[in-house]
Amino acid sequence: xxxxxxxxxxxxxxxxxxxxxxxxxxxxxxxxxxxxxxxxxxxxxxxxxxxxxxxxxxxxxxxxxxxxxxxxxxxxxxxxxxxxxxxxxxxxxxxxxxxxxxxxxxxxxxxxxxxxxxxxxxxxxxxxxxxxxxxxxx
Amino acid sequence: xxxxxxxxxxxxxxxxxxxxxxxxxxxxxxxxxxxxxxxxxxxxxxxxxxxxxxxxxxxxxxxxxxxxxxxxxxxxxxxxxxxx
Numbered sequence: 001x002x003x004x005x006x007x008x009x010x011x012x013x014x015x016x017x018x019x020x021x022x023x024x025x026x027x028x029x030x031x032x033x034x035x036x037x038x039x040x041x042x043x044x045x046x047x048x049x050x051x052x053x054x055x056x057x058x059x060x061x062x063x064x065x066x067x068x069x070x071x072x073x074x075x076x077x078x079x080x081x082x083x084x085x086x087x088x089x090x091x092x093x094x095x096x097x098x099x100x101x102x103x104x105x106x107x108x109x110x111x112x113x114x115x116x117x118x119x120x121x122x123x124x125x126x127x128x129x130x131x132x133x134x135x136x137x138x
Numbered sequence: 139x140x141x142x143x144x145x146x147x148x149x150x151x152x153x154x155x156x157x158x159x160x161x162x163x164x165x166x167x168x169x170x171x172x173x174x175x176x177x178x179x180x181x182x183x184x185x186x187x188x189x190x191x192x193x194x195x196x197x198x199x200x201x202x203x204x205x206x207x208x209x210x211x212x213x214x215x216x217x218x219x220x221x222x
Binding site for chain 1: 153155
């Protein structure tokens with residue numbers, strides 16, 4: 001039991017350290033986001049599992065399982081929100097980026113919602129109307 | 139208990155690497171991502187410290203921190219979006 005717990009702790013801590021290294025070394029905001037979101041959440045879950053195995057009381061296991069559930073529910077959302085905001089704010093991409101498929105959609109978005117506040121941009125790309133006066137022409 | 143000590147040292151190394159990106163990051167989004175990683179490292183260190191110090195009250199701090207850190211990240215993302 002203790003060996004399994006230590007294996008979980010070592011795996012999780014290694015993932016967290018590699019996540020910090022990736023955030024420091026990767027060339028791009030979106031690339032750093034990969035290290036900062038996925039590796040960190042998996043490492044945190046492994047550390048929680050190891051801590052729950054090292055201290056197997058009911059309240060500790062319940063709290064750590066709830067924390068793990070929250071991390072797995074919120075870390076992808078947080079990463080997605082930061083990545084989307086950074087992309088829309090126009091952060092410089094890596095020089096060797098070879099696919100930027102959201103660029104055209106974003107340009108249409110900016111053109112369609114340039115006069116207004118550009119707040120709701122989820123459905124603006126789906127409607128696709130460039131400059132229609134009314135709302136739902138198509 | 140030396141495994142937990144070494145794990146805490148590795149967490150400190152990851153924290154320092156992310157902290158260097160917080161200081162040096164050229165854009166606000168870099169700092170937001172790196173601060174997120176720093177926060178996760180602190181939460182993991184809290185979970186390990188509750189084992190190391192045998193203080194189960196720290197697990198309450200872990201639970202609250204995982205709930206509130208999401209709100210902090212979302213507000214940082216709003217700040218990133220505003221810096222257009």
